[in-house]
Amino acid sequence: MSLQPIGIFDSGVGGTSIWKEIHKLLPNEHTIYLADSANAPYGEKSADDILQLSIKNTEFLLGQGCKLIVVACNTATTNAIAYLRETYDVPFIGIEPAIKPAALNSISKTIGVLATKGTLTSALFNTTSKKYSEGITIIEQEGEGLVPLIEAGKIESSEVKNLLEQYLNPMMAKGMDYLVLGCTHYPYLIPLIKEIVTDKVAIIDSGEAVAKQTKSILEQHKMAANKQKSSHQFYSNKSAEELNYFLTAYEVSVTYLDF
Known part of the structure; x- marks a missing residue:
């Protein structure tokens, strides 16, 4: 074997x-x-x-x-x-999106999950989210449009950056201190994400x-x-x-x- x-x-x-x-x-x-x-x-x-x-x-x-x-x-x-x-x-x-370490380590008790619609609406994600949500605010954000741009190699494009700002800024405004990347495409965006969230938000991928x-x-x-x-x-x-x-x-x- x-x-x-x-x-x-x-x-x-x-x-x-x-x-x-x-x-x-x-x-x-x-x-x-x-x-x-x-x-x-x-x-x-x-x-x-x-x-x-x-x-x-x-x-x-x-x-x-x-x-x-x-x-x-x-x-x-x-x-x-x-x-x-x-x-x-x-x-x-x-x-699965790494909700557990984010929830356990969050100081603000507010974490964000950036994922696809298919993940956020699944029964398994809902079960995991409920399991670790006691005392935690989980902000779910669909990363609509990101995957096709990554597939096309447009990782550092203005289109990607604009979408990320649109998705992440409202999450930061709500006090998010951990961001869970719930799609295996998204780690390629970490440099751009860090430019937006700076060192105020820890990023977790799986x-x-x-x-x-x-x-x-x-x-x-x-x-x-x-x-x-x-x-x-x-x-x-x-x-x-x-x-x-x-x-x-x-x-x-x-x-x-x-x-």
Whole structure:
């Protein structure tokens, strides 16, 4: 089992922020990454559509022999991971907005969650939010329009900055001191976000925690790789160039997949 790859899928390029954390912590693991960019963003789709796309992505990765699958998409996790875990006989690692550490550490007792509509309206997010909301004000903000701009590589564009100011300034005005990024695309916006919120707001994303959980599950199931030279396959069903833009620091290639 240790020679088999870790499978990772996302609605697009955002999950590469998760892949980078996994690769950093687990450099000996082979990986296969699937960017379903042709169907991005998931956050604006119905729960059933998100489930069907998640099933399709999972079955592709299982067909490639993956030993574990990381659902590197908050929207897919909150809408589909329960079904995936019940249906397929491999471990699944999901991603939820990190409300717990923000709620526990907030001094102002006001935290913000920037996420997609699909995540904010899901039953799993609602359950998590209620669990840690006692004595805490949680400001939910849909990041409408951000994912398509990130997919297009317009990370430092005026359009992105204007949207972020529109979303974040009202949250800061309400006393937010922690901002939870509830979409794997959003870590690529952290430099711009920091310009807006300055050092008054701590920013939390889930990448490092997901990598640690992946390591723990691999060890628990005795599936961790030995000291092998790892290889990495990246697939996109929209534009190999768009995905490659986020991987320029790595010696990897991206393949277009008619999927």
